[in-house]
Amino acid sequence: YPFIMPAWKNWIKAALFLMSLAGYLLIQLVIREQAVIFEIHSVILSWLSISNIVFSFICLGIWGTYFNFAVYRTEEKLDAEHAKSERLLLNILPAPIAARLKEEGSVISDRFPEASILFADLVGFTRFSEQMPPHELVAVLNTYFTAFDALAERHGLEKIKTIGDAYMVAAGVPNPDPDHARKICAFALELLDALQRINRELGHSLELRIGVHCGPVAAGVIGTRKFAYDLWGDTVNTASRMESHGIGSRVQTTERIYLACRDRFTFEERGMVEVKGKGSMRTYFLNGAV
Structure with missing residues (x-):
């Protein structure tokens, strides 16, 4: 019973057992064979009986x-572990998806x-990474x-994943x-802007190539041991192609993004671009807010 006696105090358990065994053997083998030396007065016996009960x-x-204290401490530890598990789950999955996963416990797809x-x-991070030790590389990334x-x-977006030096939102x-x-x-x-600021702080000259597209998507949680949303x-494929066919330090978008945001942002038409798996597409560079 770990609540009554902590498991790490096994030597105390052994000592108590040996003392009890020694006392029992002493009574059975030695004391019972001795003649009565004196009798205890009945008043003292009554007092000893009451004292024994009180004790x-x-x-x-x-x-x-x-x-009770041990139970309380254990409950505190369980609550702390539960909170830790919640934080870890929310680091892996969006909060609404994590809640659904706990409630439904089935495949989630939307x-x-x-x-x-x-x-x-x-851009060029693979070549850049070859010039530094692993711990410094991870720290920079x-x-x-x-x-x-x-x-x-801050913008209320959902980070989906990172793949090496690629970032998906x-x-x-x-x-x-x-x-x-x-x-x-x-x-x-x-x-x-953030990239340029960090470049100045770290003394690097990395570029960020960005691609954006909008449209219908399927979403869900995959895996059973390691969840992933x-x-x-x-x-998704088109947005990825916008990035891979883009230019460093520029944001390349599809015509759908341009049509949806041209009243709020300024764009520069790049023209027709041959996109792998998509053919020729008209693309735009996002320059700034209106």
Whole structure:
């Protein structure tokens, strides 16, 4: 019973057992064979009996107090572990998805008729990473992505994942948002500003290539041991192509983004671009807010 006697105090258990055994053997083998030396007065016997009962209750009270304290400490530890698990789950999944997963415990899948997807990639980071030790590389990458995470949270966007030095963000999922296109464009421009600021602080000259597209997407949680909230569909693929066919330090968008945001942002038409798996597409560069 770990509540009554902590498991790490096994030597106390052994000592108590040996003392009890020694006392029992002493009584059985030695004391019972001795003649009565003196008799205890009945008043003293009564007092000893009462004292024994009182002492027993005191011991039980102390034992019960310790038991209650041990239970309280255990409950505190369980609450702390539960809170820690909640924080870890929310770091992996969006809050609404985490709540649904706990309630439903089944496969979660949704379809969103409209959402905006952004892909960003640190240009030349692979070559850049070969010039520094692993711990410094991770620290640098963490500095950039931590700043990006803060921006995403401030704009109410959902970070989907990082793949090496690539960064994926969505607007309008898991909570639909009619203003998703504007938010993703504002976020994209601030990403470039954040990159320049960190470059100055760290003394680097990295560039960020960004691609944006909007449209219908499918979303859901995959995995059973390591959960992951991910997005699928042509919209995701097109946004990825906008990034990979883009230019460093520029935000390349599709015509759909341009049509949705041209009243709030300034764009520069790039023209027709041959996009892998999509053919020729008219694309635009996002320059700034109106």
